[in-house]
Amino acid sequence: MATATVTAPKFADVKVGDELKPLVLPPISRHQLALYCGGSGDHNPIHVDIDFARKFGFKDVFAHGMLSMAFLGRLVTSFVPQAQLRQLGTRFTSITWVGDVITVSGTVTGKREANGEKLVDLEVKCTNQNGQDTLQGNATVALN
Amino acid sequence: MQLDKGLIGHKFNAFTTTVEAGKIRLFCKAIGEENPIYVDEAAARKAGYRAIPAPPTYLTAVTNDDPDKGGLLRLLNVDIGLILHGEQHYEYLAPVHVGDKITCQQKVVDIYDKKGGALWFVVSETELKDQAGKPVAKARGITVVRNPDAGKK
Numbered sequence: 001m002a003t004a005t006v007t008a009p010k011f012a013d014v015k016v017g018d019e020l021k022p023l024v025l026p027p028i029s030r031h032q033l034a035l036y037c038g039g040s041g042d043h044n045p046i047h048v049d050i051d052f053a054r055k056f057g058f059k060d061v062f063a064h065g066m067l068s069m070a071f072l073g074r075l076v077t078s079f080v081p082q083a084q085l086r087q088l089g090t091r092f093t094s095i096t097w098v099g100d101v102i103t104v105s106g107t108v109t110g111k112r113e114a115n116g117e118k119l120v121d122l123e124v125k126c127t128n129q130n131g132q133d134t135l136q137g138n139a140t141v142a143l144n
Numbered sequence: 145m146q147l148d149k150g151l152i153g154h155k156f157n158a159f160t161t162t163v164e165a166g167k168i169r170l171f172c173k174a175i176g177e178e179n180p181i182y183v184d185e186a187a188a189r190k191a192g193y194r195a196i197p198a199p200p201t202y203l204t205a206v207t208n209d210d211p212d213k214g215g216l217l218r219l220l221n222v223d224i225g226l227i228l229h230g231e232q233h234y235e236y237l238a239p240v241h242v243g244d245k246i247t248c249q250q251k252v253v254d255i256y257d258k259k260g261g262a263l264w265f266v267v268s269e270t271e272l273k274d275q276a277g278k279p280v281a282k283a284r285g286i287t288v289v290r291n292p293d294a295g296k297k
Contacts, residue, residue, distance in 0.1 A: 005191055025176065026176070032174060035170065035174035036175065038170055040174070040204055040205045040208060041204075041208030041209055041213075042204065042208055044224050044227075045224070045225075046225055056223075056225035056226065064229075065228075065232070066204045066229065067175060069201050069204075070199070070201045071176075073175075073199055073201045074175065076200070077179070077199070081192070082197055082199070082239075083192070083193070083197075083239055085200055086236055087233070087234060088201070088233070088234050088236075089232065089233030089234065090232060091230065092228070092229050092230060092232075095228075
């Protein structure tokens, strides 16, 4: 089990270009999509019912974009405690299929001060086993 | 298929939902989150939280708990099988914890098309406030609608 306490780096110790420790996830499974359907309250059948997905022109069910965005959240909260997260956003750039192996990575892109806080901007993304980005996002965290 | 740009500015009915521990537990199981602060109140308090915190993107479960679920698609008259998620952004203004009663107010802020109407984009924003009326987050999402008529002559 992961530890409860995440220790954020100091603002002064973070440099533009620093990379977060990537998360390599197990392959997306149908079971995971069923759990996420219930857990997120996104009941769109296109993610869990292959008959429905085919009717709308897809070869199979595919992952909720927000499941992958949750992976971005996991990456950032493994870098700083969640209370220090100020914003998280993403574009969903390609579909994540059952069986895809997603790597979640992040890079420091900027340091600034605003609203009396020391802020670090991050580029965060999900990439599949073919090297294609499925999510291209960004996050801002406050450091001391 | 053409979406009605006159719907820009439409405000949905606000609703209030309580953040529940059991639902966060299921959400964490689904996303593979194993940090005990999301399932164990003692661990959360030890880490400095007043109760179990909602994970960052759990806000989607909060906004999905709308008793009028599917309101956006009914407003647009669009089948759920035609939509994709284009973008999602969250601004975090204050922590959300188990037991909080969150009020969500969603509105349509833009509607536009690309590729000669083959794809339509619906931008909506949701303000989330806690039981004290304090803003806790702002959500901004883009729903992409695939035009089933695209390519047909």
